[in-house]
Structures are given as C-alpha cells and as structure tokens.
Amino acid sequence: MGGQPSKLREELQAAQRQLSEEQSRAGSLEAELRSTQQSLATERGKREQREAELGEAARQYAQQLEAKEEHVICALKQREVLEQLRISDALLLKSVTTAMLQKPPVVRTCVTGALDELGAGAIASDSATAAGKGEEQLRDELNAALARLAVKEAHSSVLIQASRSDQRRALCSELxxxxxxxxxxxxxxxxxxxxxxxxxxxPQQGLLPATxxxxxxxxxxxxxxxxxxxxxxxxxxxxxxxxxxxxxxxxxxxxxxxxxxxxxxxxxxxxxxxxxxxxxxxxxxxxxxxxxxxxxxxxxxxxxxxxxxxxxxx
CATH class of the missing domain: 2.20.50 (Outer Surface Protein A; domain 2)
Structure with missing residues (x-):
C-alpha cells in the first residue's frame, strides 16, 4: 500500500511536467500567431498602398489619355476651320483678281482697298495663331470676315454698276x-x-432754223x-x-x-x-x-x- 502514493505522486509530477510543456508550447504558438498577424497586417497595408498607387496611376493615365483625345479633336476641328478659311481666301482672291482684270481703274482701286482691308489679318489667321484659339472663336472670325466681304462685294457691285453706266452714257454722248x-x-x-x-x-435761233x-x-x-x-x-x-x-x-x-x-x-x-x-x-x-x-x-x-x-x- 505504501508504494501507491509514490506512484500517484510520480504520475502527478509527470502530468504537471506535461502541462508545463503544453503551456510553453501554447505560448510559443501564441507568439508565432501574433508575429504572423503582424506580418499579415504589414503585407495588407503594403498591398492597399500599392493598390492605391496603381489606382492613382490609372486615373492619371486616363486623364492624360482624355486630354490627348480632346487635343486631337480640337486640332482636327481647327484644321477644318483653317481649311474653310483657306478656301474663303482663295475664292476672295479669285473674285478680286477677276474684278481687277475686268473692271475699270476706279473699280480696281476700290476692290484693291477691299482686299487690303480683308487681307490675311482679317480673314486667314496663320496656324500659330489658330492653334491657340477655340473653334467658336475661329468660326466667329470667319463669319465676321464673310460678313465684311459681303458688304465690300455689295459696295463694289454698286460702284461697278455706276462706273458701267457712266462709261456707257459717255460713249453714247460722244457718238x-x-x-x-x-x-x-x-x-x-x-x-x-x-x-x-x-x-x-x-423756234429759230440764229442760223439754226425752227423745227x-x-x-x-x-x-x-x-x-x-x-x-x-x-x-x-x-x-x-x-x-x-x-x-x-x-x-x-x-x-x-x-x-x-x-x-x-x-x-x-x-x-x-x-x-x-x-x-x-x-x-x-x-x-x-x-x-x-x-x-x-x-x-x-x-x-x-x-x-x-x-x-x-x-x-x-x-
């Protein structure tokens, strides 16, 4: 009977040692878990920061792409307006040249003055100036130039008609x-x-007989x-x-x-x-x-x- 308590005591000591080992192992696992959680939190922060950086870069790229598209569209519209201005200048030059070749000198002087007033500064802007202007401003300038051209053409037409009438009247009076x-x-x-x-x-006047x-x-x-x-x-x-x-x-x-x-x-x-x-x-x-x-x-x-x-x- 005396050997049984000793055996129980040994079992108790063994159980205590095993419990101590399990507690030590649990502490190690808990420390390892905390370290792993910290590592995961750090990685999560880095990943979120990277995602934010990538998102910002994507937004900036999209904005740059949109700005380039707007610039290309604006350049195409400006090119279209400049082409319209070039065509208007060509038509104006043709009409003025024809008028100067076919009309009397007084009308040529008037038409030349109209050409000087509606020259390159009034109708055709160069590409460097046009590049800095919007489509609406260019169209307004084109419309204003065309309106001035219409007024000048109407004025020239009146002068041409008056000069033609004077020349015909003078020729009839001469012949x-x-x-x-x-x-x-x-x-x-x-x-x-x-x-x-x-x-x-x-009545009779001097040597002229009455009629x-x-x-x-x-x-x-x-x-x-x-x-x-x-x-x-x-x-x-x-x-x-x-x-x-x-x-x-x-x-x-x-x-x-x-x-x-x-x-x-x-x-x-x-x-x-x-x-x-x-x-x-x-x-x-x-x-x-x-x-x-x-x-x-x-x-x-x-x-x-x-x-x-x-x-x-x-």
Missing part, C-alpha cells in the same frame, strides 16, 4: 447728237445701245474686247432727228470711236451740217492729253482746235 431729245428712253447693254425719244418744237415736233433715234454697236477691259475695241453709232411737221430729217450724225491700245482713245464723227470732228485722248500714269478739232467740209476750213492737259495729284 450721238448733242441734246438730241427732250424726253427719251435708252436701252443699254455691253454691245448694243438704242435710244428713242421726242424733241419739242424749237417742229421731232422724233429721235440713236443706235450704237460695240465690237472687240469686253467692256471695262484693256483690250482693243471699236464702237460705231448713228443718230437722227425726224421733223414731223416738215417731214424731213432735221439732224443726222454718224461717228466711230475706238481704243487701239490701253490708254489711247480715238473718235471721229460727221454730221448733217458738213462738220467733221475728231478727238484723241491719251493717258499715261497721272497725265492725260485730250486733243479735239473740227473741220467744215463746206468751206474746207478748220473751225476749232483744242488741247487739254491734266495731271492727277492723287
């Missing part, structure tokens, strides 16, 4: 009878001009270069007055006028009184020489001669 009708209607085109009218009865109600007719035909051009041209005209009371011609005139070369103009006419008239007009630079003369074929004497010299200061 037809002076003060032929008191009431008349004239139809004028580039190559044909026709007049019809009435002249009221006139009754007279009908007047005038015809003018133009040949050669286009109207307003510098090429050679010739015009032939005739006019007459028919006295209804006397039933006879009361006045008659035939004349010819031509421009053999730029700046030179020659005319010659013959009327019912037997008077042969002629004139020569020559222009170079700012000088103009105009010589006129008339010869009475009935008396074979020179009635009148005249020379006029003028110089334009501006």
């Amino acid at each position: 037809w009878l002076n003060q032929m009708c008191d009431a008349s209607l004239t139809l004028r085109s580039a190559n044909l001009m026709v007049l019809g009218g009435l002249r009221m009865p006139r 009754g109600l007279s009908g007047g007719v005038g015809v003018l035909r133009r040949f050669g270069a286009e109207e307003g051009s510098a090429g050679p041209w010739t015009a032939v005209g005739g006019s007459l007055l028919w006295d209804a009371r006397e039933r006879e011609l009361s006045a008659l005139r035939f004349a010819i006028c031509g421009q053999p070369m730029p700046g030179q103009r020659v005319s010659m006419g013959f009327d019912h009184t037997g008077s042969l008239t002629g004139s020569l007009k020559s222009s170079w630079d700012a000088f103009t020489l105009h010589a006129t003369g008339s010869v009475d074929l009935n008396t074979r004497g020179i009635n009148r001669m005249g020379v006029e010299v003028s110089y334009d200061l501006d």
Whole structure:
C-alpha cells in the first residue's frame, strides 16, 4: 500500500511536467500567431498602398489619355476651320483678281482697298495663331470676315454698276447728237445701245432754223474686247432727228470711236451740217492729253482746235 502514493505522486509530477510543456508550447504558438498577424497586417497595408498607387496611376493615365483625345479633336476641328478659311481666301482672291482684270481703274482701286482691308489679318489667321484659339472663336472670325466681304462685294457691285453706266452714257454722248431729245428712253447693254425719244418744237435761233415736233433715234454697236477691259475695241453709232411737221430729217450724225491700245482713245464723227470732228485722248500714269478739232467740209476750213492737259495729284 505504501508504494501507491509514490506512484500517484510520480504520475502527478509527470502530468504537471506535461502541462508545463503544453503551456510553453501554447505560448510559443501564441507568439508565432501574433508575429504572423503582424506580418499579415504589414503585407495588407503594403498591398492597399500599392493598390492605391496603381489606382492613382490609372486615373492619371486616363486623364492624360482624355486630354490627348480632346487635343486631337480640337486640332482636327481647327484644321477644318483653317481649311474653310483657306478656301474663303482663295475664292476672295479669285473674285478680286477677276474684278481687277475686268473692271475699270476706279473699280480696281476700290476692290484693291477691299482686299487690303480683308487681307490675311482679317480673314486667314496663320496656324500659330489658330492653334491657340477655340473653334467658336475661329468660326466667329470667319463669319465676321464673310460678313465684311459681303458688304465690300455689295459696295463694289454698286460702284461697278455706276462706273458701267457712266462709261456707257459717255460713249453714247460722244457718238450721238448733242441734246438730241427732250424726253427719251435708252436701252443699254455691253454691245448694243438704242435710244428713242421726242424733241419739242424749237423756234429759230440764229442760223439754226425752227423745227417742229421731232422724233429721235440713236443706235450704237460695240465690237472687240469686253467692256471695262484693256483690250482693243471699236464702237460705231448713228443718230437722227425726224421733223414731223416738215417731214424731213432735221439732224443726222454718224461717228466711230475706238481704243487701239490701253490708254489711247480715238473718235471721229460727221454730221448733217458738213462738220467733221475728231478727238484723241491719251493717258499715261497721272497725265492725260485730250486733243479735239473740227473741220467744215463746206468751206474746207478748220473751225476749232483744242488741247487739254491734266495731271492727277492723287
């Protein structure tokens, strides 16, 4: 019986040693667990930081890509607007060149002024300037330039029409009878001009006999270069007055006028009184020489001669 407590004591001591070993092993495992948790937390923090860095880099890349796309779109639109400006300039230059070649000098001066005002600074911006402007601003400038161009074209058209009318009127006056009708209607085109009218009865004035109600007719035909051009041209005209009371011609005139070369103009006419008239007009630079003369074929004497010299200061 005395050996049983000793055996129990040994078992108790063995159990205590085993418990101590298990506690020591549990402490080691717990320390290892804490170390592992710390390592996991550190790795998790590094991973989250890396994910945040990658996300930020992705956002920056997306923003850069979007900015590049916007820049490309803006450049394409600016290129389109610049192409429209180039086409507008080409059309303007063509129309101005055509007007300068075909229209009279006074109109050429007006058109040249319009070209200077609507030049490259007003219509076509260079690519360096256009690169810094938005599409809306370029379109506004284009619309404003086109509006100014339309105004200038309308103004030039009015001047062209006025100059054309003055030239035709002057040509008719040069080839037809002076003060032929008191009431008349004239139809004028580039190559044909026709007049019809009435002249009221006139009392005798000096050597001029009295006339009754007279009908007047005038015809003018133009040949050669286009109207307003510098090429050679010739015009032939005739006019007459028919006295209804006397039933006879009361006045008659035939004349010819031509421009053999730029700046030179020659005319010659013959009327019912037997008077042969002629004139020569020559222009170079700012000088103009105009010589006129008339010869009475009935008396074979020179009635009148005249020379006029003028110089334009501006």
